[in-house]
Amino acid sequence: MTHDEARERAAAILADAGIELTEAERAAIEVADFGLGRLEEVGLQLVVYVNTERVCAKELVLFPGQECPEHRHPPVGDDPGKEETFRCRAGTVHLHVEGHGEVTLGPGDQFTIPPDTLHWFRAGDEGAIVSEFSTRSRDALDVFTDPRIVR
Amino acid sequence: MTHDEARERAAAILADAGIELTEAERAAIEVADFGLGRLEEVGLQLVVYVNTERVCAKELVLFPGQECPEHRHPPVGDDPGKEETFRCRAGTVHLHVEGHGEVTLGPGDQFTIPPDTLHWFRAGDEGAIVSEFSTRSRDALDVFTDPRIVR
Numbered sequence: 001m002t003h004d005e006a007r008e009r010a011a012a013i014l015a016d017a018g019i020e021l022t023e024a025e026r027a028a029i030e031v032a033d034f035g036l037g038r039l040e041e042v043g044l045q046l047v048v049y050v051n052t053e054r055v056c057a058k059e060l061v062l063f064p065g066q067e068c069p070e071h072r073h074p075p076v077g078d079d080p081g082k083e084e085t086f087r088c089r090a091g092t093v094h095l096h097v098e099g100h101g102e103v104t105l106g107p108g109d110q111f112t113i114p115p116d117t118l119h120w121f122r123a124g125d126e127g128a129i130v131s132e133f134s135t136r137s138r139d140a141l142d143v144f145t146d147p148r149i150v151r
Numbered sequence: 152m153t154h155d156e157a158r159e160r161a162a163a164i165l166a167d168a169g170i171e172l173t174e175a176e177r178a179a180i181e182v183a184d185f186g187l188g189r190l191e192e193v194g195l196q197l198v199v200y201v202n203t204e205r206v207c208a209k210e211l212v213l214f215p216g217q218e219c220p221e222h223r224h225p226p227v228g229d230d231p232g233k234e235e236t237f238r239c240r241a242g243t244v245h246l247h248v249e250g251h252g253e254v255t256l257g258p259g260d261q262f263t264i265p266p267d268t269l270h271w272f273r274a275g276d277e278g279a280i281v282s283e284f285s286t287r288s289r290d291a292l293d294v295f296t297d298p299r300i301v302r
Contacts, residue, residue: 018169020240020258050236050263050284055206057236057284085201085208089171107171112201133201133208133284 001040003031010045010061017090017129019059021047029061034069035150044068048137056137060086060130062093062123070096070120070145076138081115084134092124105130118145152191154182161196161212168241168280170210172198180212185220186301195219199288207288211237211281213244213274221247221271221296227289232266235285243275256281269296 001009007029014021030046033039045061062068073082086095088105095103095111098118103111105128113119121130142151152160158180165172181197184190196212213219224233237246238261246254246262249269254262256279264270272281293302 018241022259025259049238049261052234052236052263054234054286055236055284057208057238057282083203083205085203085206087200087208108173108176110200112203131208133206135205 003033003039006031006039006043006045006063009063010047013061013127013129014047014059019089019129025049032151034144036148040066042067042069051137053136056082056132056134058132058134058137059089060128060132062091062121062128062130064123064125064127066127067122068120069149070118071142071149072098072116072118073138074116074141074143076141079135082135082137083112083115084132085110085112086121087131087133089129089131091126091128093121093128093130094124095119095121154184154190157182157190157194157196157214160214161198164212164278164280165198165210170240170280176200183302185295187299191217193218193220202288204287207233207283207285209283209285209288210240211279211283213242213272213279213281215274215276215278217278218273219271220300221269222293222300223249223267223269224289225267225292225294227292230286233286233288234263234266235283236261236263237272238282238284240280240282242277242279244272244279244281245275246270246272
């Protein structure tokens with residue numbers, strides 16, 4: 001699957017779920033393969049609604065079985081690191097959080113991940129749509145456990 | 152319309168839009184009439200997903216023509232005041248922002264309101280669902296222009 005194909009597929013999944021995007025947002029859907037080149041297994045599709053100094057909101061789309069690999073959001077200056085709430089909108093996502101083990105989120109379920117805490121997640125067989133509500137995103141500063149990963 | 156009726160109506164509107172809530176969230180839908188007792192004209196229904204020290208996310212439901220009256224989110228200690236992004240999910244909302252005039256938001260449109268900035272909004276004829284992404288909510292500290300209002 002190319003990144004363009006992933007972008008189109010994610011847009012279709014969001015449209016089917018009744019989540020409206022502007023034309024510009026559809027074109028700007030971010031496809032992350034974490035530099036591993038195995039997008040269908042390890043990857044993520046993202047719509048960034050807003051990312052100010054203080055607040056960020058995104059929609060994450062995961063294809064069936066797709067995984068976002070283990071990482072944490074480290075402190076940056078006075079900022080203790082990104083705090084994230086994941087709210088499942090459709091499908092199922094299995095979230096693994098340092099100190100909490102596995103949390104399975106279905107539609108309407110959510111979990112808040114404290115700053116600087118290792119976590120990874122994988123969609124169930126139907127894939128998943130997850131809303132992320134967080135402090136500022138600085139994706140380039142994320143620390144991944146797998147040293148081969150480039151964000 | 153009683154507050155219970157408003158709560159049920161808001162839950163039905165969210166369900167129709169494919170927005171899944173847990174049973175506990177449905178029961179906890181907040182109905183605000185701002186102490187004016189004219190809920191159908193001046194009021195708001197809210198689902199608070201998360202409200203930590205740093206991040207807040209809500210779903211706002213507005214019935215047709217329903218208005219949230221003019222207010223601002225003042226600074227609190229070191230905090231410059233609540234910053235809010237409104238993203239329209241369904242229907243239409245007419246948002247009035249100090250220094251910007253009127254902004255009309257349809258599905259997929261959004262607007263970020265800086266801290267301590269006067270704003271008010273009213274739903275169009277079909278009502279509206281609006282996602283709010285913000286810094287911490289401290290609703291009791293909101294400053295309303297109409298001195299009769301109690302939040």
